[in-house]
Amino acid sequence: MKTTFSYIGKTADKYLEEGIGMYERRLKHYLSYETVLIPDVKNGGKLEAEQLKIKEGEQILQRLKNDDCLILLDERGKLYTSEQFAANMDQWFQAPYKRLVFQVGGAFGFSEAVYQRANYKLSLSAMTFSHQMIRLFFLEQLYRAMTILRNEPYHNS
Numbered sequence: 001m002k003t004t005f006s007y008i009g010k011t012a013d014k015y016l017e018e019g020i021g022m023y024e025r026r027l028k029h030y031l032s033y034e035t036v037l038i039p040d041v042k043n044g045g046k047l048e049a050e051q052l053k054i055k056e057g058e059q060i061l062q063r064l065k066n067d068d069c070l071i072l073l074d075e076r077g078k079l080y081t082s083e084q085f086a087a088n089m090d091q092w093f094q095a096p097y098k099r100l101v102f103q104v105g106g107a108f109g110f111s112e113a114v115y116q117r118a119n120y121k122l123s124l125s126a127m128t129f130s131h132q133m134i135r136l137f138f139l140e141q142l143y144r145a146m147t148i149l150r151n152e153p154y155h156n157s
């Protein structure tokens with residue numbers, strides 16, 4: 001099964017880009033992994049937040065297939081420990097999906113249509129992070145999960 005990490009807009013800051021690149025390279029040793037970069041909506045800065053979410057939502061939904069499992073990163077989603085997240089990954093790998101698609105929202109979050117399509121909502125904290133920073137935090141947790149599943153020493157607690 002493929003694991004896809006999808007987000008909207010290029011990573012703006014070099015320090016994040018470097019960290020994201022490092023974890024993506026590491027993950028490829030453990031997973032069939034791909035990144036999907038959805039381009040920013042044209043003139044999105046001129047749109048109301050709701051309109052922007054709808055347009056971004058259309059871009060998200062049109063890239064999905066029926067047999068994809070869509071997991072939204074959302075601060076109001078389910079909170080897991082790293083061990084619980086690893087155990088969930090193990091279960092999801094055994095489910096009959098083609099891809100596990102982890103999706104980050106835009107600066108204002110997700111449209112209602114995206115919430116309706118979602119299979120799961122995953123929170124990394126009750127706090128809100130920027131749609132740019134969450135990329136690095138999620139990839140570190142995904143990498144950690146893979147090392148937990150293989151009993152490797154990266155996760156020491």
Ligand SMILES: C[S@@+](CC[C@H](N)C(=O)[O-])C[C@H]1O[C@@H](n2cnc3c(N)ncnc32)[C@H](O)[C@@H]1O
Nearest residue numbers: 073074075104105108109123124125128129131
């Ligand atoms: C700035 S946040 C959007 C906040 C927006 N007001 C909302 O209510 O969803 C941008 C995106 O970053 C991700 N994000 C931010 N904090 C998160 C957290 N604690 N856990 C999981 N994802 C988070 C989500 O994908 C969110 O859609």
